[in-house]
Amino acid sequence: xxxxxxxxxxxxxxxxxxxxxxxxQIWADLVKERTQGRINIKxxxxxxxxxxxxxxxxxxxxxxxxxMAVGSTINWSPQVKQLNLxxxxxxxxxxxxxxxxxxxxxxxxxxxxxxxxxxxxLAWSENGYRELTNSKRAVRSPADLKGMKIxxxxxxxxxxxxxxxxxxxxxxxxADAQPALASGAVDGQxxxxxxxxxxxxxxxxxxxxxxxxxxxxxxxFVVNKDVWSSWTPADxxxxxxxxxxxxxxxxxxxxxxxxxxDKPLLKEIxxxxxxxxxxxxxxxxxxxxxxxxxxxxxxxTIGVDLVNAAEKAIAARK
Amino acid sequence: MALLALITFANxxxxxxxxxxxxxTEEISVFLMIVLALVGSAAAVARNSHIRIEFFADNGPxxxxxxxxxxxxxxxxxxxxxxxxxxxxxxxxxLRYGETSPGIGVPQWWYTVWLPLLSAVIALRAxxxxxxxxxxxxxxxxxxxxxxxxxGGPAPSGGSDPHAVGERGGPxxxxxxx
Amino acid sequence: xxAILLFSAFLALLFLGVxxxxxxxxxxxxxxxxxxxxxxxxxxxxxxxxFYAGLGKYPLxxxxxxxxxxxxxxxxxxxxxxxxxxxxxxxxxxxxxPLVAIAVAMFLGGISGSGPANAAAVxxxxxxxxxxxxxxxxxxxxIVGAAAATDxxxxxxxxxxxxxxxxPGASVPALFAAGMVPGVLAGLALMVPAVWLARKHKMGxxxxxxxxxxxxxxxxxxxxxxxxxxxxxxxxxxxWFTPTExxxxxxxxxxxxxxxxxxxxxxxxxxxxxRESGELSAxxxxxxxxxxxxxxxxxxxxxxxxVTNAIVHSGLGEYGVLALLIVLLVTVGMFLDGVSIFxxxxxxxxxxxxxxxxxxxxxxxxxxxxxxxxxxTPPLAxxxxxxxxxxxxxxxxxxxxxxxxxxxxxxxxxxxxxxPQLALWLPNVLGY
Ligand code: NA
Ligand code: NA
Numbered sequence: 001x002x003x004x005x006x007x008x009x010x011x012x013x014x015x016x017x018x019x020x021x022x023x024x025q026i027w028a029d030l031v032k033e034r035t036q037g038r039i040n041i042k043x044x045x046x047x048x049x050x051x052x053x054x055x056x057x058x059x060x061x062x063x064x065x066x067x068m069a070v071g072s073t074i075n076w077s078p079q080v081k082q083l084n085l086x087x088x089x090x091x092x093x094x095x096x097x098x099x100x101x102x103x104x105x106x107x108x109x110x111x112x113x114x115x116x117x118x119x120x121x122l123a124w125s126e127n128g129y130r131e132l133t134n135s136k137r138a139v140r141s142p143a144d145l146k147g148m149k150i151x152x153x154x155x156x157x158x159x160x161x162x163x164x165x166x167x168x169x170x171x172x173x174x175a176d177a178q179p180a181l182a183s184g185a186v187d188g189q190x191x192x193x194x195x196x197x198x199x200x201x202x203x204x205x206x207x208x209x210x211x212x213x214x215x216x217x218x219x220x221f222v223v224n225k226d227v228w229s230s231w232t233p234a235d236x237x238x239x240x241x242x243x244x245x246x247x248x249x250x251x252x253x254x255x256x257x258x259x260x261x262d263k264p265l266l267k268e269i270x271x272x273x274x275x276x277x278x279x280x281x282x283x284x285x286x287x288x289x290x291x292x293x294x295x296x297x298x299x300x301t302i303g304v305d306l307v308n309a310a311e312k313a314i315a316a317r318k
Numbered sequence: 319m320a321l322l323a324l325i326t327f328a329n330x331x332x333x334x335x336x337x338x339x340x341x342x343t344e345e346i347s348v349f350l351m352i353v354l355a356l357v358g359s360a361a362a363v364a365r366n367s368h369i370r371i372e373f374f375a376d377n378g379p380x381x382x383x384x385x386x387x388x389x390x391x392x393x394x395x396x397x398x399x400x401x402x403x404x405x406x407x408x409x410x411x412x413l414r415y416g417e418t419s420p421g422i423g424v425p426q427w428w429y430t431v432w433l434p435l436l437s438a439v440i441a442l443r444a445x446x447x448x449x450x451x452x453x454x455x456x457x458x459x460x461x462x463x464x465x466x467x468x469x470g471g472p473a474p475s476g477g478s479d480p481h482a483v484g485e486r487g488g489p490x491x492x493x494x495x496x
Numbered sequence: 497x498x499a500i501l502l503f504s505a506f507l508a509l510l511f512l513g514v515x516x517x518x519x520x521x522x523x524x525x526x527x528x529x530x531x532x533x534x535x536x537x538x539x540x541x542x543x544x545x546x547f548y549a550g551l552g553k554y555p556l557x558x559x560x561x562x563x564x565x566x567x568x569x570x571x572x573x574x575x576x577x578x579x580x581x582x583x584x585x586x587x588x589x590x591x592x593x594p595l596v597a598i599a600v601a602m603f604l605g606g607i608s609g610s611g612p613a614n615a616a617a618v619x620x621x622x623x624x625x626x627x628x629x630x631x632x633x634x635x636x637x638x639i640v641g642a643a644a645a646t647d648x649x650x651x652x653x654x655x656x657x658x659x660x661x662x663x664p665g666a667s668v669p670a671l672f673a674a675g676m677v678p679g680v681l682a683g684l685a686l687m688v689p690a691v692w693l694a695r696k697h698k699m700g701x702x703x704x705x706x707x708x709x710x711x712x713x714x715x716x717x718x719x720x721x722x723x724x725x726x727x728x729x730x731x732x733x734x735x736w737f738t739p740t741e742x743x744x745x746x747x748x749x750x751x752x753x754x755x756x757x758x759x760x761x762x763x764x765x766x767x768x769x770x771r772e773s774g775e776l777s778a779x780x781x782x783x784x785x786x787x788x789x790x791x792x793x794x795x796x797x798x799x800x801x802x803v804t805n806a807i808v809h810s811g812l813g814e815y816g817v818l819a820l821l822i823v824l825l826v827t828v829g830m831f832l833d834g835v836s837i838f839x840x841x842x843x844x845x846x847x848x849x850x851x852x853x854x855x856x857x858x859x860x861x862x863x864x865x866x867x868x869x870x871x872x873t874p875p876l877a878x879x880x881x882x883x884x885x886x887x888x889x890x891x892x893x894x895x896x897x898x899x900x901x902x903x904x905x906x907x908x909x910x911x912x913x914x915x916p917q918l919a920l921w922l923p924n925v926l927g928y
Contacts, residue, residue: 003534009796046664048795049542051788053549055420059411063541064532065792078420117415154344156423171344171421172554172738179669180738182927203927226536348552351560355551355785358778368515368779371876376513390514397521397786405544407537433548 003230008041011057011069015045019194023125023219023250024070030242035235041068055154061224062118068223070250072127074153076220082113084302085310087157087215089291090284092314095255098126098216100317106310119222123243125250127192127217128258134188135181135205138277139212142166142290151177151189160294161214165287181205192217193258193265202272209269210277212287221247345421349429356436363394363443384451391448398441405433499799502527506790517786520839521547524789531797542792550788551781554740555668558609558657559784560777561743565750566613567773569604571761572754574721575617578603579625580709581718588704591691593629594639597622598690601643602683605650606725607746609657611871615644615879619886629703633887635693638872638897641880642686642905645868649679651729652746655838655867657739658784659860662842666856668739669732673923674857678865681918682908689900720753733926787839794843804847814852818913821845822866829870837867858912861919865909872898 010028014020021043028041046052050060058079060066073083085091085101092098101107102124114121132139132150139145146166152158154171162169170186180186181204188206195201196209221243228236257265270276279287299307362368370390376383409430411417417426502523509519525543532539569575582596601618608614619640626636648655651672660668694700727749732742754761761769794800807817828837842863849859871879874891880898884891912918 005534007798042798044795049792050545051549051553051791053552056545056549059408059415059417060542060545062415063408063411063545064535064537064539065542065545078418078423078426079415081418154420156421178667179732182669183734185736185738344554347557348554351557351781352548352551352785354560354774355778355781358775359782361775362779362782365775367775368517369783370513370515371510374511374513386513389512390518393509393514393522394518397518397525400525400540401521401544401547404537404540405547408541408544430548433544 004038005067005227006040008039008067008227009049010041010043011047011049011061011066011071012043012045013047013054013072013075015043017198019125019250019254020070020072020127020219021045022253023221023246026249027070027221027243027246030246031239034238034242039231039235039239058117058119061222064224064226066224067227068221070125070219070221072217072219074155074217076114077155077157080110080113080117082110082302082306084155084157084298085110085306086218087155088298088302088307088310089161089214089295090212090288091295091310092216093213095216095259096317097314098218100313101310102218104313106306106313109306109309114220114222118225120225120228121220121222122240123221123247125219125221125247126254127219128194128254129192129211129213129216130190131193132188132190132210132212132214133196133201133206134208135184136187136208138208138275139210140277140279140283141286148187149185151180151186153190157294157298160297161291164291164294166290178204190214192254193269194254196269196274197272202269202274207273208275208277209266210279211266212279212284214287214291219247219250345419353432353436356432356440360436360440360443363391363440363447366447368394388448388451391444391451395441395444395448398437398444402434402437402441405430405437409434498527498530499797501530502790502793502797502799517783520783520790521786524786524791524793527793527797528789531793543789546788546792547785550791551785553661555657555661556781556784558652558668558740558743559654559780560773561740561747562609562652562654562657563613563777563780564770564773565743565746566608566610566617567769567776568747568750568754568761569607569724570613570617570620571765571769572721572750573758573760574607574718574724574750574753575600575604576621577714577718577758578721579621580714581722584709584711584714588706588708590698590700590703591694593622593626593631593700593703594636594690594694595687597626597636597639598643598646598683598686601640602646602650602680603721603725605644605647605679605683606729607652607721607750608647609652609654609743611644611647611868611879612882614647615640615882616886618644619883623883623887626700627887629700629706631694631699633889634884634893635697635699635897637880637883637887637889638894638901639686639690640883640886641872641877641894642898642901643683644879644883645871645905646679646683646686648864648868648871649675649682649861651675651679651732652739652742653864654780655864656860658838659842659864662838663846663856663860666860669926670857670923671860672729672732672739673926674861674919675864676922677918678861678908678912681911682865682868682905685904685908686901689904693897693900720757724749724753783839790839791843800844800847803844804851807848808851817848817852821848822909825863825866826869826873829866829873837870838863855916855920857923858916858919862909862912865905865912869902869905869909873902874898 010024012021012024016022016025024043028043031039031041047054047057049066050056054075055078057066057069057071058076061069073086077083077087092101107124111121134148134150136148137144142165147168149168149170150162151172152162152169159169159171172180177186177189181189184205223239231239257263257268266276409427412426412430418424419426419429505526506519506523509522510516525540528542529538529540578600579596582599586592586595597618600622601614604614604617622640623633623636627633647653653672653675656671656675657668660666660671724746728742728746731737731745732739737745751761812820825837825841849856871877874880874895877891880891880894884894
């Protein structure tokens with residue numbers, strides 16, 4: 001108890017209005033309440049503890065610069081290659097498939113990989129399915145994407161995927177992407193849909209949304225190992241359970257507006273004068289086929305056994 | 319150093335004129351900028367052109383000026399020795415955990431190995447200045463008149479522009495999973 | 497406690513003449529160690545990580561490039577041709593050359609991104625010409641130093657790029673657009689005391705005897721220079737390129753003009769240009785990266801919230817706080833350059849900005865105006881340093897003239913504070 005810090009630093013990319021930020025906030029609140037204030041957590045959104053460099057966040061947690069974090073599988077994939085699993089194109093057709101991975105054997109295997117990379121994982125939450133938006137036309141097939149300049153997140157897998165679809169992927173920071181989208185220098189981008197109203201994407205010329213669900217980005221709750229071992233077993237149990245509880249709430253928040261029968265979030269977006277295209281199974285298959293070589297290539301990198309296990313878990317979902 | 323600048327510029331040029339921006343141009347450009355900053359800084363240490371307040375340090379008796387010049391060089395050497403040691407530790411981390419670069423997926427240590435090396439170069443140069451000022455003694459006056467009360471260094475000294483740090487996230491910022 | 501140490505150690509090192517980057521880094525590192533005595537390596541691994549991450553940002557690539565643009569246009573012969581053209585328009589007469597100097601500096605502001613580069617380019621041409629016309633060198637140096645300060649307001653601007661990297665919700669194009677009107681106003685405001693002082697002290701009496709350049713020929717000669725801001729700013733507006741790419745385009749445009757059209761830059765000069773701008777940008781970039789360490793210390797020590805609370809609940813009210821900030825920054829600006837002001841104060845000021853719901857773009861313009869003033873406020877005034885050196889005078893000699901110019905530009909700052917639309921109108925119209 002004597003070597004408890006007065007305050008612990010939690011790193012996040014997005015702050016509290018988003019499901020991501022709320023996951024972190026709920027976790028911090030639950031921990032403080034259940035430990036009677038023994039463990040105080042301060043949120044640092046924007047990965048500000050490491051000057052916004054999201055791709056080095058994981059190393060910073062391992063090195064004790066950051067005490068704990070709720071982080072994205074995409075951002076941590078440079079350090080834990082198994083986390084690329086969730087970015088495999090069209091691996092997870094629906095939310096049940098996401099749950100089948102995170103809540104099953106595959107999730108435990110990935111936790112083991114994170115642990116081996118030097119950081120202690122505790123629970124899952126969700127950032128959500130990343131959907132495609134653009135300013136040019138309704139995208140129903142890979143042919144519609146041909147030649148479109150799309151801003152993607154910075155990971156080699158994403159560049160491969162969009163190239164395979166005939167698009168022209170561009171990596172840039174969001175600060176650069178905003179004016180590029182507004183002026184038409186870049187045609188489209190991909191992000192979870194809750195970001196659409198938040199970023200006012202319709203004001204950046206994004207008139208077409210395709211809900212293709214090509215990948216879903218789960219979030220992971222983690223703690224630095226030295227920090228963890230400085231806590232009493234009772235407090236460890238509290239922090240772990242709080243993460244699990246916060247994760248459940250976070251997942252529910254992330255899916256809000258998309259799991260109800262009439263999908264109110266899509267209606268809200270359509271209300272901005274945006275055309276929302278939902279792919280039929282046959283249309284989706286064309287995308288799956290076009291990205292298959294990328295899938296096969298990355299299966300080797302991620303680990304054939306792990307991907308096979310994931311495929312099996314998804315096939316067996318109820 | 320000049321070449322590095324040119325490569326950086328050429329990289330962005332490729333990005334623009336091929337109408338196709340490759341992930342590698344961004345990652346390599348940023349890396350080259352960091353190398354440029356370190357190499358250029360080493361040169362600037364030797365020429366004493368780093369941005370500083372010379373109002374007190376460069377006025378007054380020669381003895382005080384020399385003392386403060388030595389102090390400044392020693393502090394610079396100290397900081398960069400610290401950075402060299404600590405970044406060797408993070409380099410070891412990158413190696414041990416086999417980290418790959420976020421943009422193009424090459425081993426991260428290809429980039430991070432330069433930080434301890436170049437920091438050590440800066441530290442050594444600063445330490446050299448420290449020793450040189452120590453030897454000078456009587457010849458101090460030959461260093462030329464004090465440069466006045468502003469920054470020294472080559473003409474349009476960069477002290478001008480506000481600079482800062484830290485891309486705070488929030489929804490409208492951040493590069494990756496936003 | 498540690499927070500007080502952070503600032504006092506930093507200030508002590510600074511006044512002892514330690515380079516500002518090293519002062520930021522050392523003060524930051526010591527405080528990180530003291531705050532993490534229990535942690536492995538005293539939590540100091542944050543030092544290299546923040547050093548690297550502070551600099552490793554793609555938008556910052558525009559900084560070395562706009563420095564290079566400045567170096568190139570400095571030698572491209574554009575300034576002298578613009579001066580001829582401007583003289584051809586306004587003609588000769590008392591007070592006309594200072595007017596031309598300010599106008600040309602504003603125009604070059606549409607190409608270059610930093611004040612000192614602008615002062616060097618305009619000073620090289622104007623100070624000699626003004627001397628021939630009978631203006632005292634100290635007056636000319638003051639005019640050039642002040643006029644060059646409009647450069648960081650008129651886009652493109654390195655100051656805005658850095659502010660944008662620091663502040664979420666302020667994009668580079670929005671800041672660039674927002675700087676336009678205040679930048680032009682600042683230039684116009686400088687013209688008033690410049691002309692008035694020249695007439696009052698009967699300077700430039702020899703000016704009328706100098707020949708007036710022919711209009712059409714000087715127009716044709718200056719076309720390449722006139723086209724540059726159109727290309728840079730128009731290209732960004734049209735979405736041809738991002739600010740970083742615009743800088744690269746400007747580099748090659750400037751090289752083309754300097755080497756092929758005006759032939760003022762030879763191939764063997766290139767090495768020197770690259771070397772000089774490489775070192776200049778390195779000095780800036782190093783401060784940025786070392787300030788990453790200071791910023792980490794600042795945000796983890798928990799000083800920002802109490803300071804914000806104290807200021808916000810001080811009973812001064814919104815404009816009182818703003819006035820306090822201006823007084824504080826003006827004082828600090830007498831000793832610190834713009835780099836340091838942004839680095840040290842923006843993280844502290846952001847929560848205050850949020851509390852009062854100040855528009856981040858407007859706030860950036862106000863801060864940049866303040867920094868522009870600091871560029872020609874002695875004793876530490878980078879622009880004046882450059883122009884005084886060209887004029888061959890000690891900087892103290894400018895004090896007599898520069899005060900009027902400072903007051904005049906400060907009035908523009910008051911206007912922008914009173915009427916935020918002066919800054920925000922253009923970005924709104926352009927849809928940023
Ligand atoms: Na400018
Ligand atoms: Na920004």
